[in-house]
Amino acid sequence: MTTPAAIEDRQCDNPYDGEYLELKEDCDFDNHMESLVQESSSEHKKILWNRYYEQLKRQMQSETESVGSLRALAQKGYGLEKLDGQHRTSDLLLRCLVAYRSVQPPQPFFEWLSSLGEFGVIAQIRRAGMLHIQGGASRDDGNIYPSEVKQLLNRVAYLDSKARVRYRVDRSNELLWQNGSAFDTAAMRTHFSGLGWAIFVLSPRGVFYTGSHVVGQFHHSSFLQGRPVKGAGEWKVEKGKLKLITAKSGHYQPQKCHFIACLESLRPMLQMYGTRVTVFPETGSSSEKSKSVTIEAEKFLRESENYSIWKPQE
Known part of the structure; x- marks a missing residue:
């Protein structure tokens, strides 16, 4: 098949x-x-x-x-x-x-x-x-x-079909896997969040691809050659367990519906591992709205109207 x-x-x-x-x-x-x-x-x-x-x-x-x-x-x-x-x-x-x-x-x-x-x-x-x-x-x-x-002057990598496979994430037994091993971001890095994080995209066919972010060399656009995606962001994963996820992507600038699509694709492991998301409150003073908060992913899905995600200027 x-x-x-x-x-x-x-x-x-x-x-x-x-x-x-x-x-x-x-x-x-x-x-x-x-x-x-x-x-x-x-x-x-x-x-x-x-x-x-x-x-x-x-x-x-x-x-x-x-x-x-x-x-x-x-x-x-x-x-x-x-x-x-x-x-x-x-x-x-x-x-x-x-x-x-x-x-x-x-x-x-x-x-x-x-x-x-x-x-x-x-x-x-x-x-x-x-x-x-x-x-x-x-x-x-x-x-x-x-x-x-x-x-x-560095070239941004655009992966062909053979190179793309090694970045693919499979979901099995409620864990995330990459190249036959439980996926872990401990040794990975993104420019925005630092060590222990990786960038990811969710493809139109519902497949996740992930890897380290290297400015000027490897971006969110690298996985699918700059083509459209269903969602994008950054995540922290420990031994296959998704711990924290955001919608941070300057290339794709996700909206709330795209972030929700990513989270829905990851159920039921969100509740199983207490996965958390980084978002912004929609209520409160201007200074409160500008400060990110980290809450349980399931809470965000239940009350998504109360939160916004990463904004284009950030």
Whole structure:
């Protein structure tokens, strides 16, 4: 019998199966590329824009059968990251796109970027002004260091079907398993939560994938090649037992319904192990609402209207 996970591992490598849908609400990237095609722009630029736009439409299509799935491109920068054949980090691509618009070279954007070299990228980012390093502060002082650009030049891993299998999580005997052993995050790490945590996604077919988060190298988008998911976040697991889970994901920016879908997929182990969630109260003063609380997952599911989850700006 072919399992949903096996089907997904095999099929995810074809990003253009199914109907193509034009999703205007997701096309923030248009605002950037559209500026390259003004009345004074060359016919060459217009041809390039049309090519990029068609590629983007395909990659932003709804590729899942389930209702309420998360779009792969929660932010315009991640749209660039996915469109880039090398999957360079979104921070780098956004800054360099600003420089590209200023310079207006004859080459296509990604071809131009690849030709710059490390110090050429540094120069162009300085020209563009403010740089935002993932996980760090935004600044506009122009002091861009080579070490920071090296981090941005890293390729974000996009897993193919064979590589994806080792990150898959199976559920058996009310435990989480990975590669034949009880899954444990003790030696894993995420940028936001630190040691003992891992990032995860819940695929459209209801399969969890998980691993360590490495800024500029391995993100939530890595598991399913930037495609839509049913849910995403971070979790702490001890010897197969889920202890704590959040909806923290900058790439996918889950809403409450997506977090609930993840928790529903993990029943009945939530009650069995007293799994807890980190959320935010909806009632109280502004300062109280801004402070996270950790409560039992079952309590959150019963009273979800009283809580919010991670917000896009966090």
